[in-house]
Amino acid sequence: MTVAAGLPEADAAAVRSLVVGLRSKNYPRGVVALAAAPVWSGPEEFDLDGQSVRVRVAPSVLAIRDALIERHRADWVVILTDRDPAELPAGILEHLTAGRLSNLDPWPALRELFQASRQEFHLLSLSNDAARAALRDLDGVRAPAPGGVLTNDHLFAALADRNFGLRPAEYTPHHIALWSMDGATTARFDVWRQHTDPVLLEQFYGWMESRLGPLGPAFIAVWRSSGPAQLVPLGLVAALVGDGTAAFPAPRDTTVKVRTLLEVELGGRALTEQQLTAWGNAATLAVSGPHVPDDVLRRAEDAVRRLQAEPLVARSDVLQMALAPRIAQFATMLGTAVDSGDLAAAENAWADVVAHRGAHAGTPDAPRNVQVGAAALRLLRRRALDWPESGGLTDWLAHYRRDLSWVDDAVNDAFVGADDRALATVADRIVTAVRAQRADADRRFARQLAADGGHRATSGGPLYIEDVLDRIVKPLTVPAPGPTGGLGGVTPGGPKPSPVLLVIADGMSGSVANEVVADALRRHRPQWQECRFAGAEQPHAALAALPTVTRFSRCSLLTGALAEGGQDKERSGFSNWLQRNGLRGIGPVLFHKAELDLVSRNHALADAMRDAVDDTEHRPVVACVLNDIDDALDRSDPIGTTWSTASFKHLDPLLTAAAAVGRTVVLVSDHGHVVERREQPSVQRGQQVSARYRSASDVDPEARDDEVLVTGVRVLSGHQRAILAVDEQVRYTGLKAGYHGGASLAEAVIPVSILVNGAVPHHLGIEVAPAPQPAWWEAARTAPAPTPVPTVAAAAASKRKKPTVTAKPVAQADALFDVGAPATPVAAAPTGRDRIAEVLGSELFGQQYAQFRPKFTKPVIGRLLRELLDGNGRLALSRAADFLDVKPARARAAVAVLAQVLNTDGVVVLSDNGTEVELEAALLFEQYGVAP
Numbered sequence: 001m002t003v004a005a006g007l008p009e010a011d012a013a014a015v016r017s018l019v020v021g022l023r024s025k026n027y028p029r030g031v032v033a034l035a036a037a038p039v040w041s042g043p044e045e046f047d048l049d050g051q052s053v054r055v056r057v058a059p060s061v062l063a064i065r066d067a068l069i070e071r072h073r074a075d076w077v078v079i080l081t082d083r084d085p086a087e088l089p090a091g092i093l094e095h096l097t098a099g100r101l102s103n104l105d106p107w108p109a110l111r112e113l114f115q116a117s118r119q120e121f122h123l124l125s126l127s128n129d130a131a132r133a134a135l136r137d138l139d140g141v142r143a144p145a146p147g148g149v150l151t152n153d154h155l156f157a158a159l160a161d162r163n164f165g166l167r168p169a170e171y172t173p174h175h176i177a178l179w180s181m182d183g184a185t186t187a188r189f190d191v192w193r194q195h196t197d198p199v200l201l202e203q204f205y206g207w208m209e210s211r212l213g214p215l216g217p218a219f220i221a222v223w224r225s226s227g228p229a230q231l232v233p234l235g236l237v238a239a240l241v242g243d244g245t246a247a248f249p250a251p252r253d254t255t256v257k258v259r260t261l262l263e264v265e266l267g268g269r270a271l272t273e274q275q276l277t278a279w280g281n282a283a284t285l286a287v288s289g290p291h292v293p294d295d296v297l298r299r300a301e302d303a304v305r306r307l308q309a310e311p312l313v314a315r316s317d318v319l320q321m322a323l324a325p326r327i328a329q330f331a332t333m334l335g336t337a338v339d340s341g342d343l344a345a346a347e348n349a350w351a352d353v354v355a356h357r358g359a360h361a362g363t364p365d366a367p368r369n370v371q372v373g374a375a376a377l378r379l380l381r382r383r384a385l386d387w388p389e390s391g392g393l394t395d396w397l398a399h400y401r402r403d404l405s406w407v408d409d410a411v412n413d414a415f416v417g418a419d420d421r422a423l424a425t426v427a428d429r430i431v432t433a434v435r436a437q438r439a440d441a442d443r444r445f446a447r448q449l450a451a452d453g454g455h456r457a458t459s460g461g462p463l464y465i466e467d468v469l470d471r472i473v474k475p476l477t478v479p480a481p482g483p484t485g486g487l488g489g490v491t492p493g494g495p496k497p498s499p500v501l502l503v504i505a506d507g508m509s510g511s512v513a514n515e516v517v518a519d520a521l522r523r524h525r526p527q528w529q530e531c532r533f534a535g536a537e538q539p540h541a542a543l544a545a546l547p548t549v550t551r552f553s554r555c556s557l558l559t560g561a562l563a564e565g566g567q568d569k570e571r572s573g574f575s576n577w578l579q580r581n582g583l584r585g586i587g588p589v590l591f592h593k594a595e596l597d598l599v600s601r602n603h604a605l606a607d608a609m610r611d612a613v614d615d616t617e618h619r620p621v622v623a624c625v626l627n628d629i630d631d632a633l634d635r636s637d638p639i640g641t642t643w644s645t646a647s648f649k650h651l652d653p654l655l656t657a658a659a660a661v662g663r664t665v666v667l668v669s670d671h672g673h674v675v676e677r678r679e680q681p682s683v684q685r686g687q688q689v690s691a692r693y694r695s696a697s698d699v700d701p702e703a704r705d706d707e708v709l710v711t712g713v714r715v716l717s718g719h720q721r722a723i724l725a726v727d728e729q730v731r732y733t734g735l736k737a738g739y740h741g742g743a744s745l746a747e748a749v750i751p752v753s754i755l756v757n758g759a760v761p762h763h764l765g766i767e768v769a770p771a772p773q774p775a776w777w778e779a780a781r782t783a784p785a786p787t788p789v790p791t792v793a794a795a796a797a798s799k800r801k802k803p804t805v806t807a808k809p810v811a812q813a814d815a816l817f818d819v820g821a822p823a824t825p826v827a828a829a830p831t832g833r834d835r836i837a838e839v840l841g842s843e844l845f846g847q848q849y850a851q852f853r854p855k856f857t858k859p860v861i862g863r864l865l866r867e868l869l870d871g872n873g874r875l876a877l878s879r880a881a882d883f884l885d886v887k888p889a890r891a892r893a894a895v896a897v898l899a900q901v902l903n904t905d906g907v908v909v910l911s912d913n914g915t916e917v918e919l920e921a922a923l924l925f926e927q928y929g930v931a932p
Helices: 012-024 061-072 106-113 128-137 152-164 173-180 183-195 198-211 213-225 228-241 252-265 273-286 294-306 310-315 320-340 344-354 368-383 393-414 421-453 465-477 510-524 550-559 567-580 607-614 628-635 651-661 792-797 835-840 843-852 858-870 877-884 888-902 921-927
Strands: 030-035 045-048 051-058 076-081 500-505 528-533 541-543 621-626 664-668 707-711 721-725 749-757 766-768 874-876 910-912 916-919
Touching: 012 030, 012 045, 012 051, 012 076, 012 106, 012 128, 030 061, 051 061, 061 076, 106 128, 128 152, 128 198, 152 183, 152 198, 173 183, 173 213, 173 228, 173 273, 183 228, 198 213, 213 228, 213 273, 228 252, 228 273, 228 294, 228 310, 252 310, 294 310, 294 320, 310 320, 320 344, 320 368, 320 421, 344 368, 368 393, 368 421, 393 421, 393 510, 393 541, 393 749, 421 707, 465 500, 465 541, 465 550, 465 664, 465 749, 500 510, 500 550, 500 651, 510 528, 510 664, 510 749, 550 567, 607 621, 607 651, 651 664, 651 749, 835 858, 835 921, 843 888, 858 874, 858 877, 858 888, 858 916, 858 921, 874 877, 877 888, 877 916, 888 910
Parallel strands: 030 076, 051 076, 500 621, 500 664
Antiparallel strands: 045 051, 528 749, 528 766, 541 749, 664 749, 707 721, 874 916, 910 916
């Protein structure tokens, strides 16, 4: 800014720089007359590195003479005057340190500020006003110029860092977008913009535009018109019009209208298709993280409405308002799949749903529509497959654990109910048909139970609840090989049994166990792993005692023999079993609800329970009973409940305590349960002593079609005879949230899970179990053809695309779901090229590998990347650990090392989500210059 006679106005930064420059020339003190406007807004006197500096304004020669009098009162006197040099007499000039009137030249002062001896030719476009403004805005900065050469890059980096928190390494579209979502930093920018010289502001805009490449014009247009806080909100609108291959088509005139309104918002700045796409991708990537300010998405949705982009909003992976139209499209495709048997369109529509940021599929945070949609699609996949034929009880137990319990899981998820009416209607059609098949399986199992379940098989029979201690727990106590070898109990100096914690979750069905174990592995992996005995081809499951109630089954479990009784009988029976097997130590070893709830203040476990778990030397086997599920059947509605380790009051701290001392955890139940769905017909027959079984009395000795009569030594009530309910709608007592005691698979099959923390002890004869989910639980993955991305910035923001499923129509019979097996998805044809080898051989990869020097060889990295490609970009962390030859506990750290090598310029191609490694394949090849 300039005033009288066109002279600039001096400021504190200019005065300081002038004095510092004179001192560097060995002037210890003196008087300086500066050709500047006689205006001063700063302090009359200030300290500069221990010297006093006094500033005086002198609009006349007489005022200059008056100011000279003060030269003995301060180390430096700076006189600001607009007098012509010819007006100054020799008597004044001889008192000036320079011997002349000095000019306010900002360039030496600017170089001095950065300790530079030179500057680039076009620094600040050689604008004196911009240089003076920079001096003011950077007053007191300490940022020496590299090599002693001051450049625009260095100057603006220091200016942006100091004034509005934009770090020097963050001049990429992605980082600028992240920075723009911070309200505090963008507010600082607005303050700086209002107070700085407009010339310097224009210089900054031009410099930043040049740094952002093709996105520069779009970003700066937003900054000029709306401020940086609108970069991401408007970018999310740009994402709706910049994707020519969007899965949600719209009339061209709609797209043109929205694009025109967006350009008007940018002050008439026209943007190319490439710029719109890149901007949209950068904005989408910025809001894909876990912590996004709510006001950013609110402003984006406001922009959608303001720019009339609602017809296009379904294209967004991140805007909350986009989820509803995606759900609506999925419901339409699902209804078509029910009628045609071709699931391809429904699978692709579902992939659009789960790709949305707000879907949270597979988590407790999933909205109702997403939860119901996932369940309905899973059941439709399952319905197309064969259902079990008649077989022995062993086959039924295995089939329930690996398959039918997951059907129950999906049915329960669907019963929470959808908000979308179309989805609710089609989900009901699917669930109703599947439940009919599922009920038929229960009846066939019950007939097998009546034939075989009342007696113990002499050989080749199932695992019975009374044998769990002998056949599951005892083998897990085998001592680790030592100098003396052999087996032994708790004997001084002898080999110590391997410690076990037996956790009995009262009432836990197979479907609940699926969720609890999955949660334990998901939240605590790679520490916890599910195992099973070597050679076992199926998940472990046991057959409950009959009727399937706690008094019979839990007592038989803890006694190691068929027995009836309460807690006292359980304690004595468990103690006797330990004694017989040389495992009885000192102190309590079985804890029920009352003992577990005796928790001291601020402790996670009761002292007695923790002492028992910690005492692996004297108490190698400890057991506890958790009643959370059984209590829920009395007091709350379990439908829609997502069971996790945290759903149990004490399970999380028990797992933590067991892990600390190396105990193997055996998680079992005593019986399962069926839930009350409050639907018709719900049948109550009389007033019996139990909800799901009745005596085979002389009054009513015959079982109906929805019941079964069981007899034999394993029937522990009514003279070894009882009638058990089979269909889940049947009950013999008043209304509750759930029931047990009957002969359905969910009540009679006991899930048995072996959990090991850390490395699997090979001397126990167990191995890591494969993933328990059945094949129909998730869609079959098919590698899509690579999609070219316009720029690296655009590629960085692209989501993992949905797997495009191509299925052939299946011949349809008269029934609603009588369809054949799903057609095999058509995979992309091989190209004959090894694109991973091209990545590893690229110049960029060589530079990254040399810079970070990971301990993994290139062939090892190549094998991991190929496995990720085969898995459509996903691989379990435990499998990644195998490929990288590291311990499972080190898998995430190893992936982080590789991410340093593969992720360049802020572009994320390799990451992990806590349970899986994720690879953005298209982005990897784009980043490393490998052609499709």
